[in-house]
Amino acid sequence: MPAEPSRPTLAAVAARAGVSQSTASLAFSGAGPVAEETRDRVLAAARELDYGGPDPRARSLRTGRSGIIAVVMEDRILDAFRDPMAVAMLDGIADEIGQAGYSLLLLTDSDDRPVGGLRDAPMDAALLLGCSTDLEPSVRVLSQRQVPLIGVEAAPREGMHRVDLDNRSGMRRGAEYLRELGHERVGVVMLPIDRARSRGALTPERLAASEAETARERLAGARDVFPDAPAEVGGGSLIDEGHRATAALLDAHPELTAIIAQSDLLGLGAIQAAEERGLVVPEDLSVLAFDGARIDGLSIHRLTTLVQPIVEKGRAAARMALAALAGEPVSDASFESELRIGTTTAPPRTS
Amino acid sequence: MPAEPSRPTLAAVAARAGVSQSTASLAFSGAGPVAEETRDRVLAAARELDYGGPDPRARSLRTGRSGIIAVVMEDRILDAFRDPMAVAMLDGIADEIGQAGYSLLLLTDSDDRPVGGLRDAPMDAALLLGCSTDLEPSVRVLSQRQVPLIGVEAAPREGMHRVDLDNRSGMRRGAEYLRELGHERVGVVMLPIDRARSRGALTPERLAASEAETARERLAGARDVFPDAPAEVGGGSLIDEGHRATAALLDAHPELTAIIAQSDLLGLGAIQAAEERGLVVPEDLSVLAFDGARIDGLSIHRLTTLVQPIVEKGRAAARMALAALAGEPVSDASFESELRIGTTTAPPRTS
DNA sequence: CGCAGGTATCGAATCGATTCGAGCGGCGGG
DNA sequence: CCCGCCGCTCGAATCGATTCGATACCTGCG
Numbered sequence: 001m002p003a004e005p006s007r008p009t010l011a012a013v014a015a016r017a018g019v020s021q022s023t024a025s026l027a028f029s030g031a032g033p034v035a036e037e038t039r040d041r042v043l044a045a046a047r048e049l050d051y052g053g054p055d056p057r058a059r060s061l062r063t064g065r066s067g068i069i070a071v072v073m074e075d076r077i078l079d080a081f082r083d084p085m086a087v088a089m090l091d092g093i094a095d096e097i098g099q100a101g102y103s104l105l106l107l108t109d110s111d112d113r114p115v116g117g118l119r120d121a122p123m124d125a126a127l128l129l130g131c132s133t134d135l136e137p138s139v140r141v142l143s144q145r146q147v148p149l150i151g152v153e154a155a156p157r158e159g160m161h162r163v164d165l166d167n168r169s170g171m172r173r174g175a176e177y178l179r180e181l182g183h184e185r186v187g188v189v190m191l192p193i194d195r196a197r198s199r200g201a202l203t204p205e206r207l208a209a210s211e212a213e214t215a216r217e218r219l220a221g222a223r224d225v226f227p228d229a230p231a232e233v234g235g236g237s238l239i240d241e242g243h244r245a246t247a248a249l250l251d252a253h254p255e256l257t258a259i260i261a262q263s264d265l266l267g268l269g270a271i272q273a274a275e276e277r278g279l280v281v282p283e284d285l286s287v288l289a290f291d292g293a294r295i296d297g298l299s300i301h302r303l304t305t306l307v308q309p310i311v312e313k314g315r316a317a318a319r320m321a322l323a324a325l326a327g328e329p330v331s332d333a334s335f336e337s338e339l340r341i342g343t344t345t346a347p348p349r350t351s
Numbered sequence: 352m353p354a355e356p357s358r359p360t361l362a363a364v365a366a367r368a369g370v371s372q373s374t375a376s377l378a379f380s381g382a383g384p385v386a387e388e389t390r391d392r393v394l395a396a397a398r399e400l401d402y403g404g405p406d407p408r409a410r411s412l413r414t415g416r417s418g419i420i421a422v423v424m425e426d427r428i429l430d431a432f433r434d435p436m437a438v439a440m441l442d443g444i445a446d447e448i449g450q451a452g453y454s455l456l457l458l459t460d461s462d463d464r465p466v467g468g469l470r471d472a473p474m475d476a477a478l479l480l481g482c483s484t485d486l487e488p489s490v491r492v493l494s495q496r497q498v499p500l501i502g503v504e505a506a507p508r509e510g511m512h513r514v515d516l517d518n519r520s521g522m523r524r525g526a527e528y529l530r531e532l533g534h535e536r537v538g539v540v541m542l543p544i545d546r547a548r549s550r551g552a553l554t555p556e557r558l559a560a561s562e563a564e565t566a567r568e569r570l571a572g573a574r575d576v577f578p579d580a581p582a583e584v585g586g587g588s589l590i591d592e593g594h595r596a597t598a599a600l601l602d603a604h605p606e607l608t609a610i611i612a613q614s615d616l617l618g619l620g621a622i623q624a625a626e627e628r629g630l631v632v633p634e635d636l637s638v639l640a641f642d643g644a645r646i647d648g649l650s651i652h653r654l655t656t657l658v659q660p661i662v663e664k665g666r667a668a669a670r671m672a673l674a675a676l677a678g679e680p681v682s683d684a685s686f687e688s689e690l691r692i693g694t695t696t697a698p699p700r701t702s
Numbered sequence: 703c704g705c706a707g708g709t710a711t712c713g714a715a716t717c718g719a720t721t722c723g724a725g726c727g728g729c730g731g732g
Numbered sequence: 733c734c735c736g737c738c739g740c741t742c743g744a745a746t747c748g749a750t751t752c753g754a755t756a757c758c759t760g761c762g
Contacts, residue, residue: 032741061746062720090428408747412750
């Protein structure tokens with residue numbers, strides 16, 4: 001091995017400054033009383049040695065804190081970031097976390113490497129975004145490691161704090177609004193309900209086998225009002241998927257006068273599909289969605305949708321993690337959506 | 352303090368299994384020879400004590416590796432993820448990094464806390480995405496820490512490996528194509544050129560003060576062909592920004608027959624702005640963009656654009672980091688864009 | 703039967719900081 | 733003038749693993 005430049009250590013700095021290691025440490029961390037003159041000497045020595053501050057690894061071993069909060073998603077990163085809701089929530093999380101001096105570690109629960117980063121990455125807390133039960137093995141590792149766990153719209157689990165949304169009652173409220181407008185034949189365009197993200201008409205069997213809390217709850221809300229509503233499952237929360245699913249739904253059920261989409265993107269796809277077959281929204285087909293996403297560049301329609309406080313949800317999750325880390329008691333949070341009436345719903349044509 | 356459950360340590364497991372700590376370590380890591388029977392005993396003891404595997408903090412102190420690769424962006428997370436290019440590149444990075452068993456730490460170079468996570472987060476390497484020179488202080492900390500640095504379209508810096516794109520010659524090729532079609536009056540819609548993301552007409556002073564490599568290079572390419580092309584700066588790579596900037600440009604220069612947008616999103620905004628004022632694309636106004644982004648839900652126009660291998664860029668950056676970590680020699684990478692002719696360019700109307 | 707060679711295990715040093723209690727002057731009050 | 737307190741500095745233990753060299757045992761061969 002050639003010359004060893006090897007990063008200088010705090011001990012080296014202390015030696016050069018002629019103080020003990022403990023004093024040098026105090027000079028850097030600012031904790032504890034240090035004479036100004038001493039601190040200057042230490043900092044000068046550090047500069048001379050090109051010392052860049054204490055090694056985070058050593059520090060984190062000693063203090064038990066790494067300054068990292070992990071966010072675990074089940075999707076591929078690409079898919080997750082295509083979803084404006086995930087991004088918005090992440091933004092809330094990042095903001096809150098950053099403010100508190102933590103950094104954000106992005107983990108996916110990929111099938112390939114079952115507990116890849118989850119097991120080996122240093123983290124002080126973990127936020128699980130919309131995770132299904134089959135994340136169980138990974139999550140177990142974390143609770144063994146006594147990492148505080150916060151689940152956002154995740155299946156309940158012992159020892160996990162939760163952030164929830166009124167998916168069912170919110171969607172029910174939306175459905176009731178459609179019924180009040182006079183709709184009776186309504187179809188539902190669903191978010192994926194399994195990890196394979198398989199498309200197609202929803203059958204009772206598929207529903208029973210599903211692990212996706214959010215999709216199930218939103219469907220339940222819709223069916224509270226329209227018990228027989230047919231549903232088509234999309235392969236993701238994407239405009240194109242909403243387009244495809246709606247087309248399939250309208251092919252199979254031409255009598256539908258309204259579509260309930262489980263997300264705004266699906267709803268936008270529904271509008272595209274409708275227009276493509278010559279239907280005018282909302283006169284020929286009403287579209288109700290969910291999320292209240294702010295989507296760049298789509299200004300023509302204002303979706304009627306259930307607005308959820310997504311950024312706040314992210315913030316809340318982050319704050320719960322921070323509270324848990326601070327040793328404060330943590331109580332679950334639950335949020336409510338609000339029906340925002342746009343230009344995509346109207347009474348059905350009186351035929 | 353109440354009862355201390357305190358996570359069991361490897362030493363405890365070793366003791367319970369009746370082996371030495373070293374043996375227990377080997378049993379877990381798989382390195383070194385361990386009799387099968389012994390390993391089973393260790394794993395059993397671990398199970399009984401509910402031991403979740405070695406502490407990443409301690410491991411990383413000892414091994415000098417944390418298994419984390421950081422990605423540094425200058426935007427807020429929200430802004431960065433609104434940009435499909437950033438997301439796509441991140442996807443390439445995440446994929447490559449994950450494959451190698453590393454996790455991804457997301458850092459932003461926020462003004463508030465100058466070296467926030469950058470200084471304190473454990474990381475084995477850092478990827479800087481499109482960062483300007485004023486990232487200097489943060490970056491210096493990292494090179495002090497001897498963390499391998501990879502810059503993507505970043506200003507050159509000593510000790511930093513680079514991934515580059517032919518922004519200038521690519522855009523020049525696009526501009527030449529416009530000229531061949533017969534265009535002479537062309538305007539440029541630009542990406543932000545300063546951290547404040549201030550909008551408005553581009554002046555020579557603002558250009559001189561700018562730090563944004565990518566925007567400058569792409570402009571230079573356009574002006575290689577149309578030296579006097581007026582330019583308007585957008586407040587981000589967003590459809591709405593392209594819309595606004597194009598409107599401003601057309602107000603000030605009604606004679607323009609083509610718009611060169613520095614990103615696809617800006618290009619889409621340009622189309623919107625054109626259509627809004629009754630111009631037909633491409634007959635009345637041609638639009639040339641840059642990126643070749645795959646954008647969900649926009650199927651009407653096929654942008655004429657310079658396609659860049661964005662995912663590959665991400666992969667390359669990640670691979671360079673991994674190579675550096677493996678002690679292999681690293682050589683800079685540079686990529687080329689390709690002009691893809693769509694339906695948004697045509698000869699100008701012969702007036 | 704003795705020894706070389708190999709394998710499984712062990713001891714102990716080490717990674718680089720933080721932190722707690724003790725020590726040591728200097729200053730103010732009695 | 734002496735004592736006690738306060739403010740600064742120092743030593744040494746500690747965090748929880750990895751890893752290198754040494755040890756003990758066993759096998760097979762001469």
